[in-house]
Amino acid sequence: MTIVGVGLIGGSIGLALKSRGLADRVIGLGRDTERLDEAKRLGTIDEGTTELHDAVDQADIVVVCTPTDRIADDVRRLAAASRPEVLITDAGSTKRRIVDAVERDDRARRVFVGAHPLAGSERRGAAASRADLLDGRVCALTPTNRTPSDRFSRAESFWSAIGCRTVTLDPDAHDEALARTSHLPHVVAAALALSIPAEHLSLAAGAYRDGTRVAASDPDLWVAIFLENPEHLRSALEDFQETLDRFKDALQRGDRDELRSLWSDAKALRGRFDPPPRH
Known part of the structure; x- marks a missing residue:
């Protein structure tokens, strides 16, 4: 399991995975080694790296928790470096522009399911993470008619497994x-x-x-x-x-x-x- 951007949401996903025994290994991918080290000390991830290939070469699932305006580019880069069977999902607060951009890339489209867990806080960073942050919260999944059904099923199972109640919406809706x-x-x-x-x-x-x-x-x-x-x-x-x-x-x-x-x-x-x- 790889989490890209180990802040409040990414860190809480990591804690939920670990507390529920859902992942053998949780890897954090980021750009700041000090923040990754802090996330590891806090137990939100098992290891951190700034190297994209090291983060995703064995990942079954990748969750992108970077700022909304970076997500589409991140998904495309991650898809190109990941295994063909990977599932990539995200936690972005907007969906239409992200989904449209990802679907213009054939490789990324085949592995991506847009998502938005409706949870958060005015606090930020891994230090604000909570294992129960997503418990009972709605997670909106935003597939299109081009989203592979197997990836959608896996995304629905993943978000449900970490505590969310999933709903399905058109990205623009x-x-x-x-x-x-x-x-x-x-x-x-x-x-x-x-x-x-x-x-x-x-x-x-x-x-x-x-x-x-x-x-x-x-x-x-x-x-x-x-x-x-x-x-x-x-x-x-x-x-x-x-x-x-x-x-x-x-x-x-x-x-x-x-x-x-x-x-x-x-x-x-x-x-x-x-x-x-x-x-």
């Missing part, structure tokens, strides 16, 4: 949904954090903490995600702006009924949300 359920909330959290003057933070409490938590995430990671899904994110932002305008207009008119209606509708919709397990 995945990106449209995640633009609203994940990417938009991250933009909103950042915008909210930017809207509070520093001198008022001493008066901030739970609402500020909960509303801005994900604004503490890695900027480079989220910029890459936003730019990989710009069309759907722009559409989500336009709809969100319309809702903000409804609140603003109701305030300007002093319209108690409209404000109450907006809040009641929001409360009812929020009540239908079944939150994932917290670890």
Whole structure:
């Protein structure tokens, strides 16, 4: 088993594999030997390397956990160096551009199944990894009509084995949904954090903490995600702006009924949300 990019998600996958006895050997592939050494000390991998061929020449499964804008290139390089029977899957937060790019490479297309485990944290790095991070979490698999059925079955079994509940989506349908359920909330959290003057933070409490938590995430990671899904994110932002305008207009008119209606509708919709397990 090879994990490419042993950060929070990659490290948690490694811990899940090891705690469940699912891999004889877990190899981490990265570009920073110090981070790989740390991941090994933390027990997320058995060994680390910066050499691609050393990492994949015996791998049965390769999981790519690199930044979203690098995944397609990484998959193509890994496919060229791996055994023909390998399964390559990923953990990217966007899917359409990744899948489209991979499928233009015939070798990569035959071994790849796009995936997105819906788990994470504002923390980063192998030190934040948890063996139970993926337990009960949804993992979206995004095959196309060109995805080999045997690779899809193996990908479904792999993600299920480490604790995920798998669902299957078209890559573009995945990106449209995640633009609203994940990417938009991250933009909103950042915008909210930017809207509070520093001198008022001493008066901030739970609402500020909960509303801005994900604004503490890695900027480079989220910029890459936003730019990989710009069309759907722009559409989500336009709809969100319309809702903000409804609140603003109701305030300007002093319209108690409209404000109450907006809040009641929001409360009812929020009540239908079944939150994932917290670890």
